[in-house]
């Protein structure tokens with residue numbers, strides 16, 4: 183049995199959403215509450231629907247203002263901020279891409295994959311001790327981004343495996359081409375030197391590179407040409423000199439290409455993330 187309960191707080195027509203959901207090809211067997219909000223101010227009482235122990239982390243995700251999915255016990259929620267990413271909401275296939283991406287995240291929660299990720303990261307956190315105190319906050323944020331990347335790799339790989347790459351590609355192409363996700367041009371000629379001067383850029387650049395990898399790695403196996411196009415479009419959009427960081431992130435790319443289906447993949451993956459951080463901060 184599958185069903186999506188739509189709760190529109192502001193910002194979109196219910197009939198449009200119903201049409202999109204009807205066309206969405208992904209099948210699942212759990213109940214989802216889909217909240218569509220004008221902005222973060224509307225629908226503030228959603229948090230009350232989440233059990234007390236998860237409420238704090240739900241509110242943190244909510245305040246980020248970025249669409250997200252959340253599971254707490256048997257409750258599965260997707261939150262879409264209709265005012266953000268207008269380009270995606272308008273584009274039917276991109277919107278379906280966003281929806282199935284979030285639904286697949288929920289499916290990963292249902293099958294216990296998301297819990298497994300955190301369980302396998304925890305022993306690695308001991309490594310934080312090896313960083314200087316002023317680096318710790320940045321390292322923590324990079325690890326947080328790396329968790330998002332890992333979850334996206336699972337979600338996108340699964341969607342592509344199921345044959346819905348058309349939607350997911352449209353979603354990412356629209357996302358990276360919209361002005362919102364294109365910050366001011368940045369050029370880092372000598373990344374290590376820049377990072378020494380301003381450690382915060384490690385966080386910015388890795389977050390950006392991780393976002394790229396979350397789609398370019400899963401699509402690469404399927405269609406190398408499309409992956410290259412997407413990468414070129416995205417780097418053009420950011421006008422960023424990412425060659426150096428790409429070189430560092432080959433550790434993650436290689437791990438994905440060689441061991442994604444390995445049952446120890448999470449551990450291998452987090453080892454590589456720490457290796458990158460150690461190299462940047464050595």
Ligand SMILES: [Zn+2]
Nearest residue numbers: 283287334337
């Ligand atoms: Zn995601």
